[in-house]
Amino acid sequence: MNKKLAFYILKRVLLAFLTIIIVITVTFFAVQLIPGGPFTSEKAVSPETLARLEKMYGLDKPIFIQYINYLGHALIFDFGYSIKSRGAVTVGSIIADRMQYSAAIGLIAAFIAIIIGVALGSLAAYKHNTTTDRVIMVLSTASVAMPSFIISTILLYLFCNVWQILPANGFDWRGYILPTFTLSLYPMAYITRLTRSSTLDVLGSDYIRTAYAKGSSFSRVLYKHSLRNSLTPVITYAGPMIAFIVTGSLVVEKIYGIPGIGREFVASITNRDYPEVMGLTIFLTYLVVIMVLVSDILYKVVNPRVELE
Amino acid sequence: MKKFRNPFSFQVDYDRESIFKVATDKEKEEQTFMRPSTSFFGDAVRRFRRNKIAVISLFFVILVLLAIFIVPIFYPYSYDQQLGIIPGKPVDGSFANLAPFTYCETEKARMAAGEFIWPHIFGTDNAGRDYFIRVIYGARVSLLVGFFAAFIVLIVGTIYGSISAFSGGKVDMIMMRIVDVIYSLPDMVIIILLSVVLNNAFDFEGTPLENVGTSLISIFIVYALLYWVGMARLVRGQVLSIKQTEYVLASRSIGTSTPMILRKHIIPNCLSVIIVSATLQIPSAIFTESFLSFIGLGVSAPMPSLGSLASDAIGALPTQPYLLLIPAVFICLIVLALNLAGDGLRDAFDPKQK
Numbered sequence: 001m002n003k004k005l006a007f008y009i010l011k012r013v014l015l016a017f018l019t020i021i022i023v024i025t026v027t028f029f030a031v032q033l034i035p036g037g038p039f040t041s042e043k044a045v046s047p048e049t050l051a052r053l054e055k056m057y058g059l060d061k062p063i064f065i066q067y068i069n070y071l072g073h074a075l076i077f078d079f080g081y082s083i084k085s086r087g088a089v090t091v092g093s094i095i096a097d098r099m100q101y102s103a104a105i106g107l108i109a110a111f112i113a114i115i116i117g118v119a120l121g122s123l124a125a126y127k128h129n130t131t132t133d134r135v136i137m138v139l140s141t142a143s144v145a146m147p148s149f150i151i152s153t154i155l156l157y158l159f160c161n162v163w164q165i166l167p168a169n170g171f172d173w174r175g176y177i178l179p180t181f182t183l184s185l186y187p188m189a190y191i192t193r194l195t196r197s198s199t200l201d202v203l204g205s206d207y208i209r210t211a212y213a214k215g216s217s218f219s220r221v222l223y224k225h226s227l228r229n230s231l232t233p234v235i236t237y238a239g240p241m242i243a244f245i246v247t248g249s250l251v252v253e254k255i256y257g258i259p260g261i262g263r264e265f266v267a268s269i270t271n272r273d274y275p276e277v278m279g280l281t282i283f284l285t286y287l288v289v290i291m292v293l294v295s296d297i298l299y300k301v302v303n304p305r306v307e308l309e
Numbered sequence: 310m311k312k313f314r315n316p317f318s319f320q321v322d323y324d325r326e327s328i329f330k331v332a333t334d335k336e337k338e339e340q341t342f343m344r345p346s347t348s349f350f351g352d353a354v355r356r357f358r359r360n361k362i363a364v365i366s367l368f369f370v371i372l373v374l375l376a377i378f379i380v381p382i383f384y385p386y387s388y389d390q391q392l393g394i395i396p397g398k399p400v401d402g403s404f405a406n407l408a409p410f411t412y413c414e415t416e417k418a419r420m421a422a423g424e425f426i427w428p429h430i431f432g433t434d435n436a437g438r439d440y441f442i443r444v445i446y447g448a449r450v451s452l453l454v455g456f457f458a459a460f461i462v463l464i465v466g467t468i469y470g471s472i473s474a475f476s477g478g479k480v481d482m483i484m485m486r487i488v489d490v491i492y493s494l495p496d497m498v499i500i501i502l503l504s505v506v507l508n509n510a511f512d513f514e515g516t517p518l519e520n521v522g523t524s525l526i527s528i529f530i531v532y533a534l535l536y537w538v539g540m541a542r543l544v545r546g547q548v549l550s551i552k553q554t555e556y557v558l559a560s561r562s563i564g565t566s567t568p569m570i571l572r573k574h575i576i577p578n579c580l581s582v583i584i585v586s587a588t589l590q591i592p593s594a595i596f597t598e599s600f601l602s603f604i605g606l607g608v609s610a611p612m613p614s615l616g617s618l619a620s621d622a623i624g625a626l627p628t629q630p631y632l633l634l635i636p637a638v639f640i641c642l643i644v645l646a647l648n649l650a651g652d653g654l655r656d657a658f659d660p661k662q663k
Contacts, residue, residue, distance in 0.1 A: 288495035
């Protein structure tokens with residue numbers, strides 16, 4: 001590994017760290033703006049109980065000390081207790097519990113999006129300016145024009161209520177089909193377009209013509225020359241794709257009744273469970289920032305032609 | 310005093326009138342082979358008009374814009390009027406949940422008496438409000454959100470990007486690091502957080518902003534805080550690259566002042582890129598708004614937006630699917646048309662990019 005690359009990686013890691021600290025800071029002070037403490041509820045709490053509770057949660061200290069405390073804990077994934085559970089369950093354990101469902105669905109969706117997206121994109125590029133190309137492009141344009149909550153609802157209604165092919169909720173493999181499909185739709189369309197344009201670029205280059213000229217077969221050109229080069233832009237999309245899937249999961253999990261992170265996030269907003277909202281915001285930021293970092297570094301490693309700043 | 314002139318000289322004698330005669334207008338016209346000069350803008354318009362899909366999309370957007378401002382003027386119902394509730398009379402429940410183009414018992418009785426009743430084109434919702442005018446208003450709110458958000462992004466991003474490009478050096482570096490940080494944030498999660506906070510922390514009652522609703526204001530604030538970074542990067546890159554072109558160098562070398570170079574070269578050349586990118590921002594804002602409406606952070610009732618209409622109709626899908634499908638189709642068409650028109654504009658203004 002050369003020095004320049006090491007310096008670049010160091011710089012990006014520091015920037016990612018800074019981003020996370022900024023998000024923790026913004027989250028903390030933004031939630032402070034909301035009037036009413038976490039123990040304000042319909043039931044009146046006696047002043048003594050309130051004082052005891054505030055002491056227990058460290059809310060009686062000055063705001064800056066509270067902030068430093070929170071920052072320190074949030075950096076090691078300790079987000080305190082969920083209010084809704086009356087201090088019995090930590091936000092961290094909620095995340096660990098819910099993450100298994102979200103991670104399963106998210107990973108399958110990402111996998112589908114990459115495989116089908118790359119395949120469709122390459123196909124469209126190889127069949128450039130034919131009907132196949134146009135159909136693929138129209139489909140990928142149209143599928144990003146509909147909000148995912150509408151697509152999910154309509155699919156759920158058609159497949160589970162009208163045709164009754166799939167179970168409305170259930171945790172065998174058939175329950176995963178609709179959520180993962182809906183979740184993968186937007187990234188799939190994006191990857192299709194990305195792959196198509198980069199493949200078109202690659203196919204027009206001199207080394208592909210040389211490869212054909214020296215008598216390489218189509219499949220050899222595809223695997224050895226074209227695919228490797230046309231896939232590098234897709235790597236940069238890995239970070240934003242995780243962000244999309246995280247956002248999409250808020251909708252998809254709520255509609256399909258999957259007990260994942262997304263549904264928990266929406267529920268915590270509705271319940272005004274601020275420690276949980278804060279914890280989940282910061283956790284999802286970790287996820288996205290780390291994915292963006294990894295995909296950026298990977299891009300530079302895979303593609304040595306890219307100039308390092 | 311007449312200069313001495315050697316009669317054998319081959320030099321042209323300028324004093325003799327017969328050598329140079331003033332050309333007549335007809336002769337001048339014969340020498341003109343030039344077409345009217347094509348401007349950059351004219352070229353772009355010509356290229357755009359050749360792109361049929363983009364023209365149709367733009368036409369559709371204009372049509373929708375006209376509809377959402379003209380229809381409410383003459384339409385007899387308003388978006389928040391519950392038709393069954395008339396002050397001083399018992400609530401008439403028959404107005405609720407009418408199918409498209411049907412009338413309730415009360416209206417049938419009035420029609421039998423010879424009165425003209427405007428049809429409920431899309432029926433009514435469960436509170437007895439005319440659904441057509443709600444969809445029209447919803448499109449209006451959604452599009453206003455989109456246009457206003459794009460406008461905010463345009464202003465903040467352009468100013469930030471050009472300051473960064475012109476300052477250069479340390480200032481530029483720090484400003485761009487800030488952009489990098491904001492760029493890698495999961496935007497939707499931050500939008501949700503800020504919407505939750507703003508919805509609960511601020512109260513706009515009694516101010517002119519009251520009608521807009523807290524949620525909409527929080528969407529705008531979030532756009533002003535987060536979404537301009539793409540635009541800022543774009544503007545900075547554009548300004549930097551134009552600053553280094555030969556024509557700016559040429560202009561500078563003949564002594565043009567910096568404000569003049571800005572006005573004549575840099576701003577016009579950036580403008581198209583900025584406008585195109587702002588156009589593509591509109592559908593993204595419409596999406597964001599509909600997403601926030603779905604998780605209950607969008608516009609506040611009774612004001613409709615396409616997203617809130619669709620998400621309110623989810624429960625009624627088995628019995629009245631059209632309540633969901635109509636706003637869904639509207640969102641889809643508007644977003645598609647804006648995207649295609651934006652793509653067309655980009656291709657028209659930047660032929661190199663193709």
